[in-house]
Amino acid sequence: MKKTILVTGGAGYIGSHTVVELLEAQYSVIVIDNLYNSSIGAITAIKNITGKDLIFYEGDCTDFNFLKNIFNKNKIDAVIHFAGYKAVGESVEKPLFYYKNNLDSTMTLLAVMREFLCTKFVFSSSATVYLDPNDVKYNETTTQTNRPFSPYGSTKLVQEYILEDVAKGFEFEKVGGLQVVSLRYFNPIGAHFSGELGEDPNGVPNNLAPYITQVAVGRLRTLQVFGDDYPTPDGTCLRDYIHVVDLAKGHLSGLEYIFAKEGKFFDPINLGTGAPVSVFQVIESFSKAVGKSIPYEVVGRRSGDLAEFYADPVKAKKVLDWQTTLDLDKMTADSWNWQKRHPNGFKNL
Numbered sequence: 001m002k003k004t005i006l007v008t009g010g011a012g013y014i015g016s017h018t019v020v021e022l023l024e025a026q027y028s029v030i031v032i033d034n035l036y037n038s039s040i041g042a043i044t045a046i047k048n049i050t051g052k053d054l055i056f057y058e059g060d061c062t063d064f065n066f067l068k069n070i071f072n073k074n075k076i077d078a079v080i081h082f083a084g085y086k087a088v089g090e091s092v093e094k095p096l097f098y099y100k101n102n103l104d105s106t107m108t109l110l111a112v113m114r115e116f117l118c119t120k121f122v123f124s125s126s127a128t129v130y131l132d133p134n135d136v137k138y139n140e141t142t143t144q145t146n147r148p149f150s151p152y153g154s155t156k157l158v159q160e161y162i163l164e165d166v167a168k169g170f171e172f173e174k175v176g177g178l179q180v181v182s183l184r185y186f187n188p189i190g191a192h193f194s195g196e197l198g199e200d201p202n203g204v205p206n207n208l209a210p211y212i213t214q215v216a217v218g219r220l221r222t223l224q225v226f227g228d229d230y231p232t233p234d235g236t237c238l239r240d241y242i243h244v245v246d247l248a249k250g251h252l253s254g255l256e257y258i259f260a261k262e263g264k265f266f267d268p269i270n271l272g273t274g275a276p277v278s279v280f281q282v283i284e285s286f287s288k289a290v291g292k293s294i295p296y297e298v299v300g301r302r303s304g305d306l307a308e309f310y311a312d313p314v315k316a317k318k319v320l321d322w323q324t325t326l327d328l329d330k331m332t333a334d335s336w337n338w339q340k341r342h343p344n345g346f347k348n349l
């Protein structure tokens with residue numbers, strides 16, 4: 001029988017791509033989203049791409065009764081939890097807003113899952129949970145500095161602690177224990193191959209790929225490259241960019257793993273390519289995709305940026321039998337295909 005997956009934040013960037021893959025793999029899907037950072041246009045696009053239907057509830061994951069009502073009406077086999085706020089800079093300005101939404105969502109969801117005997121949880125974590133690797137000496141300031149760079153990162157780490165503790169504890173015992181796969185994403189970019197679904201950030205993008213596509217489409221003037229004096233081959237920072245469709249498929253592998261494995265557990269797993277790519281390489285690849293050079297100027301370093309940051313993806317291969325298949329040129333071509341077809345994102349749909 002078809003399994004039913006509850007996808008919170010399923011109208012968002014990664015969630016919507018994952019819902020497409022779930023529907024194509026014959027899962028039944030229920031999406032919850034409060035549309036704080038997304039649009040109903042994403043749900044329409046999912047239906048158009050797949051030719052399949054899904055159940056959509058507009059509402060908030062911090063609302064216990066709203067969630068309870070959904071679990072009452074539907075038999076849910078597993079949850080993939082994407083819902084959360086994710087803007088690093090905004091989290092520095094509004095930490096309480098971030099902690100409240102991200103932690104409350106996860107805890108409320110867990111409370112309702114426990115009530116309805118649902119024990120399978122795939123969590124959207126982030127590479128930001130990793131601490132500063134340069135901080136190896138322990139001294140009195142360690143507890144202050146050896147932590148994620150932003151309140152956003154801290155919310156992810158604390159959510160992991162909560163999930164790990166609940167998985168170890170006895171509150172889910174009568175149903176065999178909580179099973180959690182925590183997927184730590186590196187830098188997702190790209191869009192669905194159809195060009196009908198993609199990243200649609202609110203306001204001026206902070207991240208590299210959407211900034212470049214908005215320059216290419218004429219919404220922004222020039223890309224600023226944050227530093228070319230890093231100790232890297234071309235002086236710009238190295239990151240692990242991953243195609244959002246590869247990432248979406250990683251969630252299906254996570255689900256299969258959770259459905260096959262017995263007992264209670266919390267398993268953190270990196271989803272990345274393992275290949276470091278520089279800012280200049282990303283710009284060059286986008287220039288090929290767009291067919292003209294991307295205007296940029298080199299400016300000073302952005303505070304908090306690390307010179308290099310990329311995944312060891314070995315565990316994902318071993319445990320999930322998952323690895324990336326799509327290269328940088330495919331990522332940039334798909335990002336551009338989405339942006340040129342939808343210069344204003346979902347806003348005009």
Ligand code: NAD
Nearest residue numbers: 009012013014034035036037038060061083084086124126
């Ligand atoms: P997104 O903002 O596009 O999607 C998140 C969705 O959750 C949005 O549609 C938003 O409206 C919804 N939402 C937020 N709070 C909610 C709540 N309380 N109740 C219901 N819906 C709520 O972000 P994304 O890029 O798709 O990221 C998905 C998840 O992956 C997030 O948890 C994010 O922190 C994590 N993540 C993202 C990245 C990235 O680079 N995009 C990297 C690592 C981790």
Ligand code: UD1
Nearest residue numbers: 088126128206207208211224225226237239279302304305
């Ligand atoms: C950032 C977040 C991380 C989050 C990730 C994906 C920080 C410190 N980290 O990672 O928590 O998971 O986004 O959402 O904010 N760059 C430019 N010009 C720009 C934008 C970016 O040169 O206009 C450079 C950056 O300096 C960096 C690279 O491009 O070297 C990638 O930046 P970005 O897309 O913001 O991702 P991260 O900083 O790696």
